[in-house]
Amino acid sequence: MSGTCHTRSPAFSRRHFSVASPGVHLGRRPVRRAHLADWPLVDGTQSKRDLRRRVLAARRGRSERERAAAGAKIRDAVLALPATASASTVAAYYAVGSEPDTRLLVAALFERGHRVLLPVFLDSGELDWAAYTGPESLAPAGRGLVEPAGPRLGVDAVRGAGVLVCPALAVDPAGRRLGRGAGCYDRVLALVGAQALSLAVVYDDELVDAVPVEPHDRPVRAVVTPGRGVVWSTAR
Numbered sequence: 001m002s003g004t005c006h007t008r009s010p011a012f013s014r015r016h017f018s019v020a021s022p023g024v025h026l027g028r029r030p031v032r033r034a035h036l037a038d039w040p041l042v043d044g045t046q047s048k049r050d051l052r053r054r055v056l057a058a059r060r061g062r063s064e065r066e067r068a069a070a071g072a073k074i075r076d077a078v079l080a081l082p083a084t085a086s087a088s089t090v091a092a093y094y095a096v097g098s099e100p101d102t103r104l105l106v107a108a109l110f111e112r113g114h115r116v117l118l119p120v121f122l123d124s125g126e127l128d129w130a131a132y133t134g135p136e137s138l139a140p141a142g143r144g145l146v147e148p149a150g151p152r153l154g155v156d157a158v159r160g161a162g163v164l165v166c167p168a169l170a171v172d173p174a175g176r177r178l179g180r181g182a183g184c185y186d187r188v189l190a191l192v193g194a195q196a197l198s199l200a201v202v203y204d205d206e207l208v209d210a211v212p213v214e215p216h217d218r219p220v221r222a223v224v225t226p227g228r229g230v231v232w233s234t235a236r
């Protein structure tokens with residue numbers, strides 16, 4: 001977990017990724033929109049900032065239909081995990097904009113009886129936590145976020161979660177994740193340690209060969225993508 005260069009894992013070579021290369025046709029339909037894979041393969045020398053920009057640009061090209069379909073797949077994959085079934089508390093996030101959709105997952109977890117914690121972004125860069133208790137427990141917050149409006153449970157409340165569902169812009173096979181750049185989830189992952197099953201949710205083509213890392217970065221134990229379901233970290 002130090003340095004910025006990583007060799008590629010043969011087990012996760014590009015042919016395993018359900019992405020289209022430039023000029024490649026999926027079935028009989030030409031691939032039209034700009035895609036993450038239209039750029040050179042991501043490697044460890046690329047800066048986090050460049051990678052964030054590329055991922056966000058690709059996300060802007062995704063349709064509502066793709067997002068809705070992804071949300072259902074993500075929900076099903078996380079709900080089917082034995083670790084989720086046995087977790088009384090699950091910490092998740094409430095997706096906004098073009099993020100891989102976790103809204104169906106949040107609702108389904110709550111309906112199945114789990115205690116669901118969602119983050120509240122603090123100016124310090126830390127995350128506080130509050131419970132999701134149905135759609136009426138949410139309110140628009142700053143920075144385009146939707147957050148739980150109920151009682152704040154404190155930064156440490158996440159330590160009680162058996163499963164931690166993290167947002168990410170990119171993840172690699174060893175679980176190294178790129179976030180929005182505030183370090184929020186590096187802090188949370190450091191706080192929860194190995195006691196929670198940490199999952200990063202990304203679109204299929206955001207599971208890349210290598211994510212640039214810095215010493216403070218904390219890996220996740222698995223990745224969830226709409227097309228591949230749960231992919232366990234090679235470093236687990």
Ligand SMILES: Nc1nc2c(c(=O)[nH]1)N(C=O)[C@@H](CNc1ccc(C(=O)N[C@@H](CCC(=O)O)C(=O)O)cc1)CN2
Nearest residue numbers: 093094095096119121143144145167179180182184185
């Ligand atoms: N849905 C969701 N909730 C989440 C996160 C997330 O990634 N997704 N977070 C993950 O850490 C935390 C919030 N982290 C954030 C980190 C940085 C910025 C930020 O810099 N916002 C820019 C605007 C960028 C934009 O519009 O995309 C700003 O405020 O200027 C916002 C939230 C907690 N809640």
Ligand SMILES: Nc1ncnc2c1ncn2[C@@H]1O[C@H](COP(=O)(O)OP(=O)(O)OP(=O)(O)O)[C@@H](O)[C@H]1O
Nearest residue numbers: 177178179180181182183184185186187190216217
């Ligand atoms: N455990 C920590 N305690 C305090 N600050 C931290 C910690 N981890 C990371 N940071 C700070 O957060 C900054 C941003 O980190 P980084 O760019 O890796 O964020 P990220 O992983 O992309 O975002 P996030 O974790 O919010 O999803 C770092 O420069 C660092 O100063």
